[in-house]
Amino acid sequence: MSSGLPGKTAPRLLQDLLTYDPRHEERAGRNLLTTAPPHYNPDPAAPRSPAVPNRNCRHVFLNKSEQSKPPRHGEDAAHDTVYKVAAFCSKCLWHLDLTVDFRDNGNRSTPCRPGTDFALHHFQYRPDPEEEARGSPVDRPHERNHSFSCSAPKCPVDVHIRLTPPRFDDQDIVLLTDRAVLRKRWEAAKQLGGDRADATMARPVDALDFLSTYLLDSLNPVKGKSRIPLMNRKFLRTFGKDCDSILKRLGFTNTVELEDDGSSADVWYLPKVGPLAHPLDSVPSPTNILYDARYELVTIISRYPEHERTGVRHDPTIPQPAMNDLEMALGCLAYSKTQGRGAPRNASYEEDHPYYAGLGAVGDFSDALLMFAYSRQVAVDMDNTPYYFECLQDLSIGRASAELQTKVALLASNGQTNRREIAKAYRHFGIEPRHANTINEDHIIGSFRSRLSDESHNMVEETRKQLRIIGSARNSQRILDEASDAIETYEQALSYLGMDIDQTDDFIPTMYTVKVGDNAGSVQTARKAVKIIAEARNSQRLRDFLANGLMPSAEMEVGEAYALLNIGNRTEKIDMEVLKNQLDLQAADNPESSAKYEQAFQLVQQDQAQNYNNYSNDTSAPYSTRHPLQTWPVGCKNIGNTCYLNSVLQFLFTVKPLREMVLNCDTHLQETTPEALSAKKNVGRSKVTAEQVDKARHFVLELRKLFEHMISAPTYTVKPEINLAGLALTKSDEPDSQQVSEESIRLGLGEIGGIPVSGPALPPQDAFVGKELPTPADSVMGDEDANGDTDSMEAMDFSAPATDLDTTNTTKPEPPSRPPPVPPRPQTSNEPTIKKIEFRARQQDASEIMQNIFDLLSCAVVGTGVMRDDEQRDLIKDLFFSDVTTVRKTQSIQRIPELMDTFIVSPGLRDRPLYSCLDDDFGLDTEDDKATARYRYIDVASPIQIINVKRAIYEKGTSAKDESHIKLDKVLYLDRYLNKTMSLSEDELQQRREKQWKLQARLKLAGERQKVLRLEESPEMTMSLPEVVEETAIMIDNISEQQATEQDGSGDSAILDYHQLTADMRTRANELQKELKGIDGQMTMLEQEVDSIFEDCRDYPYRLHAVFMHRGSAGGGHYWIYIYDFQENIWRKYNDEAVDEVDEDEILRKENNNPATSTAIVYVRDDRVRDFTEAVCRKPSLEPSHDIEMRDVIAPDPEYKDFEIIDGVEQE
């Protein structure tokens, strides 16, 4: 049958039919009967709406037997069978015609039936273009026609469902039963009939009863009973003249006749009955309508309390429930049910878990039927297989059914994946899963290939796996082919076998066996990999292995390997940590033979694994023993309030050209002689003085010392010098600081709960010596006013007004990202530097530290040229500074160029992608005067982009931290922020930009309207505006009904006005509901459009390199940094002295409670990542040095004990 549409098994269709209320389609947001339920989002934070709107009628269908042609028990359907169940709902009075048509329309001749492979019908909706074209009149209830076909390949069954509104609408019922109306009618009857009028008004039940009697008479004609004179007393007061339209609609006719006495009389005749429509006719006959009308009348009469219907002529006989016939007709009277669950189809308002509906199943299905439902859904709607699998998986867990779980596991082992896995796979390639549909195969394959070249072998296998998942999810052979182990290069071959480039041939047989053992189908690929490696290494041994499956003896014997590593006994399990220590020591002792030791290490490792089942357990080992010294970056001890500084230093160290410049700074340093400085040397737009250069040189020399230690320390950590910290935290244009003793440093530093306090938040030293530290939350980041008196002295000192601002700057707007240069200030105190450091850290926005260091570096080195505004060109500018143009538009357009080393974005108190934040920073904005519009673009983008995130916000006078999550892409395309790209001209880019602005403006408006309609400003309201209006209408109705009952007979006309009012309100509620729905859809569309504008702009990829993190309040907390190692393709977390490998997920995920938040993000141009970054630069030296320390010495090795310094510093 038609594919791509999910279906419903017969019991589900019936279940949905019982809750589908044509009156409230709007409220459900979908047609419960014909559409598949929305995919369930298991995230507890996801918005929930009831599967069935609360006010939907839970139909109780009763048989209209005279109009039905139900199956009989034990009867089998033949090729020409058509069943029909005609019924009406005793609650909402809607009529149901359900036909089940077995007539063969081809070679489908095997209807589904229990006990076969197709135990139940599985119905797919067959949209009827005519029905859809007819549309739905909003003002009145109208008929619904829906057709379904069974999806089983051999089953001929079609089902047609017709729902018809009651023959009497609300207004009819008011006309017939409303007491106020009846009173008026009685008054009119008295006027008209005089004496012949009745003495009392009609009861509400009378008109219903009379009409029902008339209809019965007309359906069972008795001679002489077909004529009703209008002037009949009872008729006059009950129907008067204002029910004519109802009567006529039912087929009553009226004429004027001459009476015997010569007078003329108005007379009604009962409808004349014809035959009933054939059960399969699509249009009811007038007689069917009479039957329907009677069913309704009888039902309504029965709702009146006994005492209000005394004397009615016909005791209503209630028809039989239709459920049995419906189940029989749909072939689901007796299906295999699970134990311990009640019938799902009852009036209780408890719905099955949405996953059941997702599978088109119901909650009482047996496990086997659940599998059947799953397989049917997958067969008809393969695209959504992952969702159905997720449904099945979760239900199997929920049911705790071992049998079902086994089947699910089997599916999983055959490669079936669920939505979550697919979402993860897309994210692996930096694709937002919800955009997956808009992204084509080329893009996915492209990003796969670009990754392949960069990743380590275990990552490549993972990446292939993720691509395979996407390939199967999209059912794309091309992607699957790409993901398959097509091996062409040496690197791919190694990667396929899971080998490092420096692993010897000896490992290949093992890796080969593992590979083939995992998957017997991969023999060919594995052999190809070995062959490629054999050729690349020109290894006869490998060729022999391929030829006869045996590896000739190794170049190094295992015994030799044990010996090399000083392990005497090779016949028992050895401690893998000891083994690693041995490797480190031997390799450090004999650096020239480190490859040999590595080989020995691997041989021993393999031997241990094979013969003693002894695997090293990296994760449980202390970090210091995990990696040989020369392969791992050193940590930086926190010398107090400097964890942010440590992050910056670690980051700068990984910027290879910068590190090399610092290490070789002798050849770059700026002379301070007047001649040397006579040339123009501007940094940060101000002239650099000899004092500044002196101080900057001092800083660079300190930095060199640190970098050298970071490279050569025979330890896992180093300690930055206090002088370095002092210089880094003091502005480049401030006088040099004084040296301080380590003693005073210790006094001023501290930890809270073991976590070093970050820059902000410490009061001056004197204030807290010998006292408890204040908690960080008490103080305020970057807001010295809040710290009040304690800081006032120094605050005044450092915030003294500028005295010699460069006057040439006054005509320019201030650079948005950097404060104006601060002139030198007089030194006013002899405070120890550490106090300044603390104060600096407290005073400065964390990002300023990096900018300060950039300025220091620029001041310290000789420029390589001069840039705009006489700014010195140097390595710092080349690496970090982009040339940015701000376009301001008032009367005229002004373009202001400037050099910027960082962009500053604000999350804006909501989780969103980095692009969205940057769009705000670059996008169209108005300045404070409201008249000036401006935006920015990058003319020349620096290869390293630093994006600072503004986390401090001010709310009601106090500072707080914006903890929103910024979603990072591993690749950032800068195209949309440029002036032009390789693919797009200035104009084309500008056009897209303007399109984006327009959409953003519309999005903003829609967002505001949505807020109003959702009543978001009133968080105490749980309903939306349309719901409030509707609820109010219902309330008014209830009140007026109550009043009407209480004031029975008093004929208060105000009741009628309420009807009008509530009708109007309902209409309005409907309109609002539609509007809200429209806006929701519109916003989703707009967001997608915004996203898609620059979707194809991918000329300028930048790779995520580092993320500065902060956890804690605005007043304090802790900083660390994640840095990506593009050589090893791993992420590391540099957390002061600890440097550990971490999963990428840790960097990208969103945390919920007291979340770690990014404070700065660094991207590096894709084609330069390996030139410009290098995370590991180690050459551990054996020479002790006075300021290097050792921690975590675990190996009880006598040689280490020779380093006196190790104990000395650590125990100080």
Ligand SMILES: [Zn+2]
């Ligand atoms: Zn109903």
Ligand SMILES: [Zn+2]
């Ligand atoms: Zn079927």
